[in-house]
Amino acid sequence: MSVRDRYWLRLLLLVGIPVGVLLLFFVLPLVIMLWLSFHDGMPPAPYTLENYVRLFDGLYLNVLWRTLTMTVQVTVLVTIVGYTLAYSVVQFSRRTTLLLLLVILPFWTNYIVRMYALINIFQTGGAMSWALNAVGVLNEDYGMLFTHEAVLIGLAYVWLPLATLPFYASLSNLDTDLIDASKDLGAGPIKTFYSVTLPLTYNGLIAGIILVAIPTFGAFVTPALLGGTDQIMIGNVIDQQFNQAFNWPFGAAIGIFVSLIVLVVLGLSTKIGGNIVGVGGDQQ
Amino acid sequence: MSALGSAFGWLERFCHNYGPKIGRSTIVIVLLALWLPIVLVVVMSFAADGVLSFPPDNLTLEWYFVFLENDAAISSVFTTMKVSLVATPITVALATMLSYGVSRYDFRGKSAIQGLVTLPIIVPLIVVGVALALFFGMINVGGGFWSVVAAHVVRTIPFAALIILPTFMTFDRSLEEASKDLGANELETFWNVTLPNIMPAIVAGGILAFTVSFNEFIYTYFVRGTGMETMPIYLWSRIQHNVTPEVNVLSVVFLVVAILLVLVAVLLTNISRLTMRS
Structure with a gap:
C-alpha cells in the first residue's frame, strides 16, 4: 500500500x-x-400532505400561538436578567470565576430535579405560600402550579445560566478603555451603554437569545410538569401524538415543523451576526 | 433644557451613582434565586413529615434509609450507571478520533463536519428523541439497553468534542515531529507523545459526557421502550404519579454527583472551556 x-x-x-x-x-x-x-x-x-395541513387547525394553532408567546416572554426575561447579571459580574465584581461557577453549577443539576425543586416552591401550601403568609401578604394557602406564569418562571430558571455565558464572554472581551474614553468625552453611563457597550457585545447578545429561544420553542418537560394539561406547548403535542394517540406520522410532521422553525431562526441569526456554533450549552 | 432632557440627565446621574450598587444587588438576587430551590430540596430531604409540609418541623435521616431499601430506586441508579459507563468511553473514543482527524489532516468538508457534531445540541431534544424512537422502531430493534446507549452517544458527542477538539488544535505539533524524527511511527507518536499531552482534555471531556449522560432524560424517555428505567425516568414517573420523600433523597444524590463531576472537570480544564469554545 x-x-x-x-x-x-x-x-x-x-x-x-x-x-x-x-x-x-x-x-x-x-x-x-x-x-x-x-x-x-x-x-x-x-x-x-394532510399532516401538515392539520397543524393549522384551530386546536394546534392555539398551542403554536401559546408556544410562540411563551418563547418571546422567556427570551426577553432571560436576556434582560442574564445580560444585567453578566454585565455586573464583569464590571462590578472581582471574584469572577467563583461567581461564574455559581451560575453554571445549577445548570448542570438534573433538569427534572430543578423542575421538582420549583414544584416544591409553587405548589399549594409550598414554600412560596409559606413565605407569603410569613410576611403577612396572605393569610391562606396559595399555589401557582399549572399556570402560565409557573411555566414562564420555570423555563427562565433553567435557561438563565445558559444565556449568561455568551453574554459574559462578549462583555469580558470588551475593551474597557472604550468605555472610559466614552465617559471622558462626556457621555453618561446610559449613553455609553447603548452607543458603545451594546453594539460591541451584539454577537454575544444574539447568541444568548438563540440559545434560549430554540430550546424554549421545543420545550416539553417544563410545560408538562409545571403547566399541566392547560398550558401544553408544541413539544407536548409531539409527545401526545407519539405516546398516547399513536399517530406517528402527525407527530413526525410536528417535529419536522419545529425543526424548520429552528433552522429559520438559526439562519436569520447567522445573517444578523450571532455565532452560536462557538457556544456549547445544553438544552432539555 | 426640555423636561425630557432633564429627566434623562437625572437618569444618567442616578445610574452613575447607583449603577454599581444595583449591579451587585442583581448578582446577589439572581444567585439566591438560582440556588434557593436547590437548597430547599436538600433541606426537605431531611424533613421528618415528608414532602408536603413546609417548613419541616423535625429533621431526620429516615428517608435516606427508606431510599436505600427502595429496590426500584436503587435499580434505576444501577441502570443509569450501566448506560453512562458504556456510552461515555464510546463517546470519548469517537470524539478523540474525530478531533485527531480534523486537526491533523487536510480535507474538504471540515466545517460541515464540525457543524454536524454541534447539531445535536441545537436541534430540539424532543425532535431527535422521537426520530430515534421511530428509527429503532422501523429497523425492528425497538427500545432496550443498546438503543439507549446509542442515543446517549449521539447526545454526548458534541460535549466531548467541544472540549477535546480545541486542545488538539492548540497542541504543539513540533513535539510530534520531534518524535517522528527520532524514529517513532504515527501510532507510537500518538500513544507516547500526543495522548499524554491531551489527556486532561480527554478526561474533562469524558467527565462532561458522563454528566450529560447521567442527567439525560428526553432521548431516553422516547427511546427506552419499556423496562429501561434510568434515574431521571424514575424521578419523572414519581413526580407525575406519586411523590414520596425518597424523591428528595434521589434529587440530593443527583445534585452531589453532578456538582462533584463538574468541579473535577473545571479543575482539569479551565472554566472557559467548559462554557464556550475559545
Whole structure:
C-alpha cells in the first residue's frame, strides 16, 4: 500500500467512523421522520400532505400561538436578567470565576430535579405560600402550579445560566478603555451603554437569545410538569401524538415543523451576526 | 433644557451613582434565586413529615434509609450507571478520533463536519428523541439497553468534542515531529507523545459526557421502550404519579454527583472551556 493510500485509509477510519455514527443515529432518524411525515398512517400507507395541513387547525394553532408567546416572554426575561447579571459580574465584581461557577453549577443539576425543586416552591401550601403568609401578604394557602406564569418562571430558571455565558464572554472581551474614553468625552453611563457597550457585545447578545429561544420553542418537560394539561406547548403535542394517540406520522410532521422553525431562526441569526456554533450549552 | 432632557440627565446621574450598587444587588438576587430551590430540596430531604409540609418541623435521616431499601430506586441508579459507563468511553473514543482527524489532516468538508457534531445540541431534544424512537422502531430493534446507549452517544458527542477538539488544535505539533524524527511511527507518536499531552482534555471531556449522560432524560424517555428505567425516568414517573420523600433523597444524590463531576472537570480544564469554545 502506498503512503498516499495509507493516508486516506487512516483519514477514512479516524473521521469516517465518528461521522458514520452521527449519520446513522442522528441524520438518518431525522430523514426517516421527514419521510414518515408525508404518509397517511404507517407506511405503506399512501403519501399525503394532510399532516401538515392539520397543524393549522384551530386546536394546534392555539398551542403554536401559546408556544410562540411563551418563547418571546422567556427570551426577553432571560436576556434582560442574564445580560444585567453578566454585565455586573464583569464590571462590578472581582471574584469572577467563583461567581461564574455559581451560575453554571445549577445548570448542570438534573433538569427534572430543578423542575421538582420549583414544584416544591409553587405548589399549594409550598414554600412560596409559606413565605407569603410569613410576611403577612396572605393569610391562606396559595399555589401557582399549572399556570402560565409557573411555566414562564420555570423555563427562565433553567435557561438563565445558559444565556449568561455568551453574554459574559462578549462583555469580558470588551475593551474597557472604550468605555472610559466614552465617559471622558462626556457621555453618561446610559449613553455609553447603548452607543458603545451594546453594539460591541451584539454577537454575544444574539447568541444568548438563540440559545434560549430554540430550546424554549421545543420545550416539553417544563410545560408538562409545571403547566399541566392547560398550558401544553408544541413539544407536548409531539409527545401526545407519539405516546398516547399513536399517530406517528402527525407527530413526525410536528417535529419536522419545529425543526424548520429552528433552522429559520438559526439562519436569520447567522445573517444578523450571532455565532452560536462557538457556544456549547445544553438544552432539555 | 426640555423636561425630557432633564429627566434623562437625572437618569444618567442616578445610574452613575447607583449603577454599581444595583449591579451587585442583581448578582446577589439572581444567585439566591438560582440556588434557593436547590437548597430547599436538600433541606426537605431531611424533613421528618415528608414532602408536603413546609417548613419541616423535625429533621431526620429516615428517608435516606427508606431510599436505600427502595429496590426500584436503587435499580434505576444501577441502570443509569450501566448506560453512562458504556456510552461515555464510546463517546470519548469517537470524539478523540474525530478531533485527531480534523486537526491533523487536510480535507474538504471540515466545517460541515464540525457543524454536524454541534447539531445535536441545537436541534430540539424532543425532535431527535422521537426520530430515534421511530428509527429503532422501523429497523425492528425497538427500545432496550443498546438503543439507549446509542442515543446517549449521539447526545454526548458534541460535549466531548467541544472540549477535546480545541486542545488538539492548540497542541504543539513540533513535539510530534520531534518524535517522528527520532524514529517513532504515527501510532507510537500518538500513544507516547500526543495522548499524554491531551489527556486532561480527554478526561474533562469524558467527565462532561458522563454528566450529560447521567442527567439525560428526553432521548431516553422516547427511546427506552419499556423496562429501561434510568434515574431521571424514575424521578419523572414519581413526580407525575406519586411523590414520596425518597424523591428528595434521589434529587440530593443527583445534585452531589453532578456538582462533584463538574468541579473535577473545571479543575482539569479551565472554566472557559467548559462554557464556550475559545
